[in-house]
Amino acid sequence: MLPLTLLNAAQNKPILVELKNGETFNGNLQACDNFMNITLKDVYQTSASGEQFWKMEECYIKGSTVGHAALTQIKYCRVADALIDAVRESEEHARKQRQAAAGHNRDGRGRGDAQRGRGRGARAQRA
Template sequence: MLPLSLLNTAKGHPILVELKTGAHCHPKSPTLCEYIDQRSTVDRVTYNGHLHSCDNWMNINLHEVICTSAGGDKFWRLAEVYIRGSTIKYLRLPDQIIDIVREDREFRERRETLSGNGTGRGGRGGGSGGRGGYNNNRGGRGGGGAPRGRGGFSKQQN
């Protein structure tokens, strides 16, 4: 399973995010900034919240967040937090997310094998995979057999 597929499935679910050393604070939370400025190094700052969105660089937005200091002795409640993907050390997702991703992948694989429409590559042509070509009774990329798609070239027999 790819991390991004896990994150996309986890949208709306609670997650825990642990940051690398030297974490940066958000300017909208001055109390947190003051606390971080008082410490020489910030280790293992964690954010617990509901995942709102993520992108291909694993930058994430959390809502209803509780930030915990490195020592676990200070807590801050924040409405929302943006975390840059390169500062993330660790993500903890609920176990049910892994099950959901696994079931979704199995469902897609079953659907592809039952439909029998090639290998899932391309989008033109017939059923058994392979590449199209000139005058070989196959469709374009991703197809073989009778020309069913728009691609490829075949002679008309009279």
């Protein structure tokens, strides 16, 4: 499962984001983009020491990468387990749909019936 897929599914849901410096942000995910820039609403920020707390209406966390060196501030994101399970199931369903659309049959091969062989057919009987 890709992190961006999970973040897109978590929009308008509660999320916890911890930065590499130890600060944490708890809020509702409003938006995220391909660079993992995150916008949270109704945010509670906790200092790295855990002794100070701030409440913010909105917060923007930059998660971009520049060139080959990852400069992301985000250490990890925590979402509800039920959301992770739902995303996993939807990805599995989408994978099965792609396979069905690609012409796969019961035995997992494309083209033709599952009962037929893959030999030379009628030409092999002439010899």
